[in-house]
Amino acid sequence: MTVWNEVLTGIVLVAGGYWMIKMGYQYHQFRRSVYKEIYSGYFEYAFRKKNLVKLSESYYLNNELGKHRIFYQIAQSKNEKIPQAYVLIILSTGIYILNIKNQSGKIILKQHGDMKQIYMEKVKNSNEKMHEYIFKNPMDESQFFAKRMAQRIGDAGVRLKSMVVFPEKAELVLDGIKDQEIQIAKRNEIIELIKKDMKVYPKILSNQKIDELYHQIADESIEMERYM
Numbered sequence: 376m377t378v379w380n381e382v383l384t385g386i387v388l389v390a391g392g393y394w395m396i397k398m399g400y401q402y403h404q405f406r407r408s409v410y411k412e413i414y415s416g417y418f419e420y421a422f423r424k425k426n427l428v429k430l431s432e433s434y435y436l437n438n439e440l441g442k443h444r445i446f447y448q449i450a451q452s453k454n455e456k457i458p459q460a461y462v463l464i465i466l467s468t469g470i471y472i473l474n475i476k477n478q479s480g481k482i483i484l485k486q487h488g489d490m491k492q493i494y495m496e497k498v499k500n501s502n503e504k505m506h507e508y509i510f511k512n513p514m515d516e517s518q519f520f521a522k523r524m525a526q527r528i529g530d531a532g533v534r535l536k537s538m539v540v541f542p543e544k545a546e547l548v549l550d551g552i553k554d555q556e557i558q559i560a561k562r563n564e565i566i567e568l569i570k571k572d573m574k575v576y577p578k579i580l581s582n583q584k585i586d587e588l589y590h591q592i593a594d595e596s597i598e599m600e601r602y603m
Contacts, residue, residue, distance in 0.1 A: 442582045444589035465585050467578035469534030474517045481546045513539040514557045
């Protein structure tokens with residue numbers, strides 16, 4: 376083997392190792408995200424995430440829910456330091472707005488006011504220390520975002536359904552919550568809950584209207600993507 380062959384082999388091995396590490400990290404992130412509930416698997420997600428238009432459709436959702444479009448939105452209120460992630464799924468029965476939360480542990484949810492996260496952290500000598508974290512009420516966030524979205528689409532005939540979504544491992548405690556207009560769920564429950572909702576409410580959006588609404592919401596972001 377010549378020196379150049381050895382160099383080329385080394386480059387290939389290093390590049391292959393880097394690719395494997397990168398793929399492993401991305402797969403790990405995928406498994407911990409809401410994406411695994413939306414796409415058929417990591418390889419579909421990896422293929423589609425190259426641009427927003429491809430990312431807006433899913434083989435899995437097409438089989439489970441029919442014609443759809445997906446849009447990802449980061450929103451930040453004027454007085455908030457941390458932006459909030461939303462997933463919008465446009466279906467024949469309306470737009471489903473998923474407020475994606477990452478808090479785990481025990482989550483105490485109230486109708487109004489801030490909410491509390493309680494979780495245990497391992498410290499020295501295998502002991503555990505309890506932590507409490509107060510965070511903004513996601514139902515208030517969802518109501519505000521839904522109002523802004525209604526103004527954006529400007530169509531009173533489109534139903535907006537808000538859901539607050541937590542990781543599977545979270546322990547959800549509903550403290551005095553009676554109004555379930557905004558549904559609270561875990562990630563592995565959202566598709567079944569949407570399917571049940573679609574059986575109750577009439578189909579108000581045609582396939583063409585679903586596409587039109589998606590482009591009305593997403594075209595500005597798609598145009599920006601083309602110049603990045």
